[in-house]
Amino acid sequence: MKVTIVGAGNVGATCADVISYRGIASEVVLLDIKEGFAEGKAMDIMQCATTTVFNTKVSGSTNDYSKTAGSDVVVITSGIPRKPGMTREELIGINAGIVKSVADNVLTHSPNAIIVVVSNPMDTMTYLTLKATGLPKNRVIGMGGALDSSRFKYFLSQALQKPGNDIQGMVIGGHGDTTMIPLTRLASYNGSPVSNFLSQDELDKVAASTMVGGATLTGLLGTSAWYAPGASVAYLVDSILNDQKRMIPCSVLLEGEYGQNDICIGVPCIIGKNGIEEIVDVQLNDAEKALFAKSADAVRNMNADLKSVL
């Protein structure tokens, strides 16, 4: 199975690294516009093969899309990341043009690929990719919910003082500092609601930390995060390539589900070899439905800015 990652920067290269050492794909192509950069990242990763022990073939390409031909999955991480104090939404001006041209280029050489969109503002970039390519909705997947959910589980594990692997939880809604919806009511510690162990005040703090999780790291690092984002993309790619049918919150075109139409936004999806195979209705309560509608309004407002590129 072949995976192309466009953008060999922090997130793209981390994703290639995780896919390789976990043996998720047999071949990974990294592509970047910076001369020699993707080749360098690929060589560095390949020089781990005998120490972390993997057989994945990783190669790099400077903007030569013929090397990406026949990819099963294409991940788009090309574009600029935010700096401290910025929102993801402020990246739209530069990233929209990049994402659109990249999506066109990859499809020329891999017409059957499933596209995973990572570049921010991710929900709007997913919508752009879907509209610009005309691909069926199952083949355009926005990655944000997998990452936000892993941060949610991290903050829950810190509050509970319990291992993260014993915690279940999901974040839906937009992948933005104010649009994410950590579903605290449905989160559990091995099946027991987390509200059995944490006060409402503690749960509110967990939700707030989750929502600004990306901004907090951007403040600490000077650019946005990459280890958890890269690993989250690899987790999603694994479910596609190995037909795992995991339930992962992803940004996907809604056609009536969750009361929304003509918008890509995070909802729980079954992810398998066909990409988005099902949208799962987790039965939100009225308060959660209201938050989801508000989040969708914000994402829809952002999508209106795509007029110049679509």
Ligand SMILES: NC(=O)C1=CN([C@@H]2O[C@H](COP(=O)(O)OP(=O)(O)OC[C@H]3O[C@@H](n4cnc5c(N)ncnc54)[C@H](O)[C@@H]3O)[C@@H](O)[C@H]2O)C=CC1
């Ligand atoms: N959806 C999510 O959960 C997350 C999204 N992101 C987003 O992912 C994007 C990438 O972040 P980083 O890897 O940290 O940035 P980075 O700056 O480290 O890497 C981006 C790479 O894209 C390349 N690039 C730019 N234009 C290109 C083009 N036309 N074709 C090919 N390559 C091109 C650049 O040369 C650079 O190497 C950002 O927009 C960031 O906001 C980051 C983390 C999580």
Ligand SMILES: O=C([O-])CC(=O)C(=O)O
């Ligand atoms: O915070 C950012 O800008 C990058 C991102 O989407 C994340 O790490 O969640």
